[in-house]
Amino acid sequence: MSTTDRTIDRKVGAALVAAALALAPAACKQAEAVEVEHYQASKITPGEDGEHPTVTITKLAAEQVGLETAPVEKTEEGTSIPYESVLYDAAEGQPYVFINPEGLTFHREDVDIASIDGDTVQLSKGPAVGTKVVTVGLPQIHGSELEFGAY
Structure with missing residues (x-):
């Protein structure tokens, strides 16, 4: 060279x-x-008068956790949801679900379980028929509600 x-x-x-x-x-x-x-995968909106906060997640967060929902279904006994959508409050044992009222917004709602049959839970109290409940990505939505941060 x-x-x-x-x-x-x-x-x-x-x-x-x-x-x-x-x-x-x-x-x-x-x-x-x-x-x-x-x-900044989620935004927390505080609940009013002791209510649980509302969690809004980004599209990226939903994709990362593979978020899925299922509708509350009407049955002869009342209403049913997939068992995988149920969490239990650690302090009191109260069962609850995260409902998806719109878009990528989620809110905790207490339920009363009448019975559990395999993968299906019969409710005696809970969200209205057709309301979407989180089935996949539940731990991440719960963590966001508790402000544990990103996924």
């Missing part, structure tokens, strides 16, 4: 390094914005 070729290689290399350094702040800001959006 001639001296001229080495000089050209050094100049090209220096130009590439300068260009990379010039782009680095913009790339860092873009990466920070993506990171902030990722970690």
Whole structure:
């Protein structure tokens, strides 16, 4: 390699390094914005008069947890939901579900269980027929309600 070729290689290399350094702040800001959006996966709206808060999650959060819901169904005995949608309050043992009233918004609602038959729970008290309850992604919605942060 001639001296001229080495000089050209050094100049090209220096130009590439300068260009990379010039782009680095913009790339860092873009990466920070993506990171902030990722970690702000939910918004908590406090409940009124002792009610549980409402959780709103981002589309990205819903995709990451594979969020799924199922409707409350009418049966001869009353209403039923999938067993996988039920959580129990650790302090009092009260069963509850997270309902999905609209979009990516969720709210805890207490239920009374009449019976459990395999994967189906018969309710004596709970959400109205057709109301969607969370079946997949339940721990993440619950964690968001408790403000445990991102997924």
